[in-house]
Amino acid sequence: MIALNHFNQLDADAAMALLAPCVALPGWTAALVAARPFATLAALHHTAQTLAESWGSAELEQALSAHPRIGEKPAGQQTHAALSRQEQSAVNADDTQLAGALRTGNARYEARFGRVFLIRAKGRSGEEILHALEQRLANSDAEEMAVALEQLREITLLRLAGAIGE
Numbered sequence: 001m002i003a004l005n006h007f008n009q010l011d012a013d014a015a016m017a018l019l020a021p022c023v024a025l026p027g028w029t030a031a032l033v034a035a036r037p038f039a040t041l042a043a044l045h046h047t048a049q050t051l052a053e054s055w056g057s058a059e060l061e062q063a064l065s066a067h068p069r070i071g072e073k074p075a076g077q078q079t080h081a082a083l084s085r086q087e088q089s090a091v092n093a094d095d096t097q098l099a100g101a102l103r104t105g106n107a108r109y110e111a112r113f114g115r116v117f118l119i120r121a122k123g124r125s126g127e128e129i130l131h132a133l134e135q136r137l138a139n140s141d142a143e144e145m146a147v148a149l150e151q152l153r154e155i156t157l158l159r160l161a162g163a164i165g166e
């Protein structure tokens with residue numbers, strides 16, 4: 001976590017590196033870095049959210065490359081992998097029944113929509129995630145694209161809040 005005024009003063013490469021684990025979309029990261037300096041955290045988050053509103057299916061596909069399936073905590077020391085593990089920490093990996101249900105649900109979702117199921121996992125239990133997955137399986141393609149993009153924005157903004165503080 002670094003302070004906003006420190007972020008404002010970083011050279012562009014260092015600022016990009018700091019934000020890279022938020023989402024695997026360098027265009028978003030570069031635009032946010034270019035919009036510095038930010039007078040307040042609220043201004044930073046407003047700009048980040050506004051830049052993310054333009055995301056569509058291409059951005060979702062690209063971003064999913066850095067998001068492991070729910071229940072498949074990624075190995076690896078990269079920051080985004082550690083963040084995923086932390087975000088999914090409420091999914092009790094020892095609950096074999098839940099893990100099996102998530103595996104089945106992920107497979108059904110991927111067969112239906114052709115991409116990995118994405119949900120903002122932080123603050124949700126494994127059961128809540130499984131319930132959301134089952135609810136979303138009933139969505140149309142367009143509805144589900146909108147929901148998945150909103151989840152990507154939530155994950156990204158939460159990671160941004162974890163990277164830059166007062």
Ligand SMILES: NC(=O)NC1=NC(=O)NC1=O
Pocket residue numbers: 066067068069070083084085087088116117118119120121122155
């Ligand atoms: N497939 C996923 O939903 N992955 C994730 N959700 C999170 O909140 N972090 C992840 O890595």
